[in-house]
Amino acid sequence: MRVLLTGGAGFIGQHLARALTAGGHDVTALDLLVPQVHADAEAAVRTFPGEVVRGDVADPGAWAALARPDAVVHLAAETGTAQSMYEQERYRSVNVGGTTLAGEHAARWQVPLVALSSRAVYGEGRYEDGAPVASREDDPHHPVSVYGETKSQGEAALLPAAGRVPVTIVRPQNVVGPGQALHNPYTGVLAAFLAMLREGRPVTVYGDGSQTRDFVHVADVAVLLTWLVDHPGDTGAPRVLNAGTGVRTSLLQLAHQAIAGRPDGVDAAVEVVHLDVHRAGDIEHACADLARLRESGAPLPAWTTADAVADFVRRSWDQPGARASAWDDALEELADRGLTS
Numbered sequence: 001m002r003v004l005l006t007g008g009a010g011f012i013g014q015h016l017a018r019a020l021t022a023g024g025h026d027v028t029a030l031d032l033l034v035p036q037v038h039a040d041a042e043a044a045v046r047t048f049p050g051e052v053v054r055g056d057v058a059d060p061g062a063w064a065a066l067a068r069p070d071a072v073v074h075l076a077a078e079t080g081t082a083q084s085m086y087e088q089e090r091y092r093s094v095n096v097g098g099t100t101l102a103g104e105h106a107a108r109w110q111v112p113l114v115a116l117s118s119r120a121v122y123g124e125g126r127y128e129d130g131a132p133v134a135s136r137e138d139d140p141h142h143p144v145s146v147y148g149e150t151k152s153q154g155e156a157a158l159l160p161a162a163g164r165v166p167v168t169i170v171r172p173q174n175v176v177g178p179g180q181a182l183h184n185p186y187t188g189v190l191a192a193f194l195a196m197l198r199e200g201r202p203v204t205v206y207g208d209g210s211q212t213r214d215f216v217h218v219a220d221v222a223v224l225l226t227w228l229v230d231h232p233g234d235t236g237a238p239r240v241l242n243a244g245t246g247v248r249t250s251l252l253q254l255a256h257q258a259i260a261g262r263p264d265g266v267d268a269a270v271e272v273v274h275l276d277v278h279r280a281g282d283i284e285h286a287c288a289d290l291a292r293l294r295e296s297g298a299p300l301p302a303w304t305t306a307d308a309v310a311d312f313v314r315r316s317w318d319q320p321g322a323r324a325s326a327w328d329d330a331l332e333e334l335a336d337r338g339l340t341s
């Protein structure tokens with residue numbers, strides 16, 4: 001099959017492209033190669049195992065110029081939660097406008113679509129007896145960031161297409177692994193921890209570190225997405241699936257897992273410090289309920305979070321990336337805009 005990957009030159013897209021080609025598919029990317037994600041756009045193009053067409057998913061002309069594929073995986077998005085709070089127009093145009101066009105073209109081409117949403121649609125998620133519970137796909141949408149809002153609206157924008165072609169919506173939790181953007185201080189707590197560790201700085205955790213997330217290895221997400229391309233499902237309502245491990249990890253645990261994963265083995269000396277700050281758009285707890293994924297017959301994650309974190313740190317250690325001060329600057333920018341408390 002010829003599979004079109006929007007945002008294919010990005011973190012998840014590159015892993016997925018390799019998994020798809022290993023499974024006998026041909027891949028093409030439609031990607032704007034945005035500088036915030038790609039410090040070296042040429043390298044991203046070279047690494048991608050197919051043609052990269054440079055274009056904007058929010059531009060109808062970019063879609064019109066593409067040849068009809070056999071399936072579409074829509075990954076292109078603006079992904080910074082905190083940044084979405086002040087770059088709202090850009091986030092809406094790419095994440096809602098781009099997703100609307102992805103649905104329209106899949107329907108026009110009569111090909112199945114797999115679209116990446118996010119766990120951000122759940123916002124803080126449900127609590128039972130005062131304790132957070134894992135989010136199920138039928139839970140209501142309560143996004144607390146513009147990013148989450150645009151992902152929720154993007155899902156809604158796919159409903160017309162789902163009546164005409166099979167549409168799968170995937171809501172990943174926090175995806176980690178080699179190849180994740182190390183230059184982009186607007187995403188990825190783990191990239192921030194890596195930068196701090198490499199510079200011998202204490203690892204700074206925002207808040208008390210008891211916040212929890214569900215960190216899933218990118219290879220597991222790529223295996224899942226490949227399976228979904230190979231098993232497109234039916235037309236009608238979209239098939240909606242969580243992607244995660246189903247296991248909670250606190251940010252403090254994450255910091256210690258990152259420290260333990262460093263390849264030089266110097267862990268005793270690393271200090272974890274807490275910064276008493278809350279960023280607008282951040283939530284306390286997130287975790288995926290995987291019951292529906294299990295029932296669907298799709299492959300379940302193979303990596304534990306601790307192994308995924310260690311794999312990321314080990315394989316990213318010598319890769320170029322932003323200085324830890326880039327995350328300090330991003331936080332300062334938020335504070336200047338009144339988006340921290």
Ligand SMILES: NC(=O)c1ccc[n+]([C@@H]2O[C@H](COP(=O)([O-])OP(=O)(O)OC[C@H]3O[C@@H](n4cnc5c(N)ncnc54)[C@H](O)[C@@H]3O)[C@@H](O)[C@H]2O)c1
Binds near residue numbers: 013
């Ligand atoms: N990485 C995660 O933890 C995570 C979690 C939940 C959901 N997701 C979703 O998965 C998808 C892929 O995420 P990722 O981590 O690979 O992000 P990424 O930033 O590494 O990749 C996104 C790609 O999209 C491209 N892009 C951005 N705007 C574009 C535009 N207007 N037109 C064309 N291309 C554009 C970028 O150049 C980049 O190559 C996104 O939809 C994201 O919201 C990711």
